Structure formats: C-alpha cells, structure tokens
Amino acid sequence: MKLEINEKNNERIRIAEMLGQPDKVPVDFGLGSQFNFLSGWLNLDGRKYFCDPEYMLDAQIKFIKRFNVNGVLGPNMGLAVEPSAFGARIFISKDQGPWAEPKINTIDELKNYLDNYKEPDPYTAGNYPLFYSIYFYMRERLGDEMLPKPMGMLGPIDTACNVVSTSNAMLWIRTNPDLMHKLLGKITDFLLKVLEVKVELFKPTDNDLGVFDDNTGFFSEADFKEFVIPYVKRIYDSYCSKDSRKVFHSDAPLKHVAHLLPEMGVNVLISFDPKTDIAFFKEKIGDRVCLKGNVHPLKIMRNGTPVMVKEECKRQIEAAKKNGGYVLTTGGELTNGTPSENIDAMIEAAEEYGAY
C-alpha cells in the first residue's frame, strides 16, 4: 500500500539530525505517537494493539494521515521485548502499554541467575519472534522502502531495571556494583547479538541506531559514568559508523549529565527531559548533538490550550533553532488525552515561527 508521507518535513528532519540547518524547523513524532496517546485518541484495545500487526499499523497510519507529519511506524512494543528475553513476565492489558514484572527480586536470586546464566537466543527469546513477525507483516503491507528499519532498542539500564526492578537496580549499583556490572555486561552482549539478527532480517542501509534508556537520568554523574556510558558507548561503537545517527532518549532529568552525552557517542537526543529548558541543552551540547524536543507532554501538550502550546513552541524554537540541529517535538511521548488541536498547534508553530 502507498502511504503519503510529508517528505518535505522528513527531509528537514534528516538535515537537522546531521546538525544542518534546513529551511524551516521540522516537527517529529517518530517517538511521540505511541500506544499511550493512540489508545485514547482511537479508543484502542492494548491487547490487540500489541499482538495484532494489522491493528497496530492501522492506528499508526491514522496518526500520520491525520497530522501529515511522521509518527511511530513499525513494531512498537514498548517494554515488551528486551526484558522478556531475560525472563521478565510481560503484562499487556486493554488500557495500558506493556509492563514487566521483574524476574529477579533479591540479590541471591541475581547471583544465582548470573552463575547459571545462559545467553538468550536473539531469534527466539521472549517476545522477539512477535516483534520480528510484526515487522514482516508491516513490510508486506507498506513495502521495504516505506517502513523504517526498527533498529532502536531499550537500553541496558532500562532492560536491567525491568529484569530486577528499578529500585533494586538503583540500590544494587551501590551495594553490589560488581554484580550489576556483570548483569549490564551480559545484557549489552545480548543486545549486540540482537543487532546482528536485525541486520540479517531487516537489511538496513545505514548504521543509525536508537537507544532508549529512561532511567539513566536518575543516576548521579558518577554513576552515569560508571554504569551507563561504558555499556551504551559499546553498543554505539560496535554497530555505528562515524557518520551514523546515534540517537538517545531519556525523559528523566538530564541536566547534570548532558555534557557526558557526546562522550557517550550521542549525536541525536530525542524527546528528552521536559523539566529542563531546551536553551540549556542548546548551549551545552547543541553544537554536537541534534536536539529533538522538549515541550512538556503533560503540562503543555495535554493540559494546555492550543494558545499555550503555540507560545511554548515559539519560545523553544527561538531558544533552540539557531544554526540548525534542532527538531520540535515533545519531551517524552504524547500522553493519553492530548487534544488533537494541541498537536495541530505544535505543527502550526513550526510553520509560523520555524523559518530560518
């Protein structure tokens, strides 16, 4: 099937991601239009969305057609994939996106797990077969060129947090750092194996890669250096080339570690930290990292009026567009209940105030 996409906007996004200056600031909902928003907008059933590729694709296409801007397109499984490979039980319900019940609850269980660890099979572990089959269905419907290659992944920290629980992960990096390093190392090894399988199955034509690791923002600078950078950097270094777009996402606070992101290899930061003014990030890393954000998804996009949305978008555009390398979007995914008029207002703001 032929899907009309806004090629002009996409071209602007590509230029901005390479730190260039397009003719106008683009808008990007490639991360923003997930089940959380779609479920309320289209009254979706989560059980069908995450298991029925036709249902998922139809919802995604509706967003793209309605707003004439890119949105999530592809197998969009949230937390349902990476943690599942390590034995976390995944729950899918009618009204909520997938969430993971931790597999490991005590330090003794972690020791035992690591002592007896057998690397999961990247073809067949957990929900990976479902993920791959959703991609193949969508590729059959849209064609290989239309469908983005889903090379993005949940990062090592978020995967660990869903396997042992977030509070355990954050405590154990202090009480049992060696064990956590071992776990993160094994998770990273596996994620790299998954990338090899994805290359085999999806045949991407570039080495661009997205790592989505929300919980990393809750670490101190010292913990970020010790427990985040080595693993995420290894993923980028192993897979990406010098010209690749190395995309990172966390909507947790990032102000205190923003300066470390280029060192980690990041050159595109997407949907990030809505509590910190984008001007800060522009000044700190805007010369090296394309900033895609960061209008507050709840305070402004969901709870604001279209006038408030436009004003905030205008403010952010003025703060961040200088010299390019900037894309307007939300600091985190669109939430359930966001009015369509507010999404329209954001797109209008880019049109009205985004010219270079």
Place this chain on the structure above:
Amino acid sequence: MSDFEELSEKVIIGDFKGSAELTVKLLKEGKSAMSILNEGLLKGMSVVGEKFKCDEYFIPDVLLSAKAMEDAMTFLKPELLKQIKPGHEQDRIVIGTVLGDNHNIGKNLVKTMLEGAGYEIIDLGINISPESFVKAALNYQPRIVALSALLTTTMVNMKNTIDSLRNNPSTKNIKVIVGGVPVTQEYADRIGADGYSEDAVDAIDLVKNLLKK
C-alpha cells in the same frame, strides 16, 4: 558527635550495617526507641531529602539511605510497637503504585518514612487498579490511601482511583494523598486529592496534618 548525630550520619551516607549496629547498641544502652527514631533516623532522612531536592543526592543515594533506615527499623519497630497504648492503635495507611505503573521507588521510600513515623502501612504493591484500591480500602479501613506514579502516562490513573474511592459510600471519606516525579500540587488539586507530597520526607508532615483534621 552525639550518638544520635552519628546515627543520622550513618543514614545520610547509607551505612546500613552501621546504622543497624548503632541502633542495637543504643537500645541496649536504654535510649528510647522514639528518640532513636526522631533524633537519629528521621533527622538523617530529612537531610537526605534536602540533598535530593537540591540535586546533591540522586535516586541510588536516597535508596541507600532508606536501606540504612529500614535495616535500623528492623530492630526499632518491635520497641516502638510496645509503646502503643491500647485504644491508640496505629493509624493505618494503604499505599500502592497506580495501574500500569511498575515503579516502586517512591512508594517504598514513603512507606519506610511513614512506618518510621509510627503508621501501619498496608503496601499493595505496583500496578494497582482503582478497583483493587477500593477493595483494599473496604478491607483495611485505612485513614489514608496513598497513590504513587512515576510516569506521565500512568498518573491519569490517580484520578481514576480517587473517583472510584469517592463513588463508593464506604470509602468516599478516606483521605487520598498523591506523589511521584510527574505529580505536582496543581495536578493533585485538580484531581481531587486531599494532599500532595513532593518527597518521602514531606509525606510525614502531610499525613500528620491530614489526620489532625
């Protein structure tokens, strides 16, 4: 440095073995459980809360300090319970993370602080539906229901839970407090919560004030 200051310091730096050992020592020396709690543990956690607010401490630091308090409380709690006079049973609070949210950090911190402050906490866990909160409220008859959410995507279930509690004649008057990273006072007011706590330390005063009313 006094013994209580030393105990506070062990909580602040997250020395969980040290805080437990010192608590045992102070109890053996005849120090009152309430003074160990108030002058040692809670003072330490109050400092931790301030450090978290000004970005000196982060979540792992807070959790380590909370562990220091929890491990000390293992020895302190039985002594505190002995001091409850008949007819003055502990006020009961039901706590949980709302539907769709599997984060428990904030909830566990609040639980630790409120238990330390002398409240009986019924922890429902994570991903708790509005119906389950109502069921628990009917079953346990708490004075307060405390809701936690870490995601903007799940905090909408705080309103759903409050509405469910208010729609039941047997639970409509139970006070509800909310908290979590994306939650604000403004949001709490809008959804009809009785109180909002920015962090676990503030939760103690919030609960005290609510229960006075």
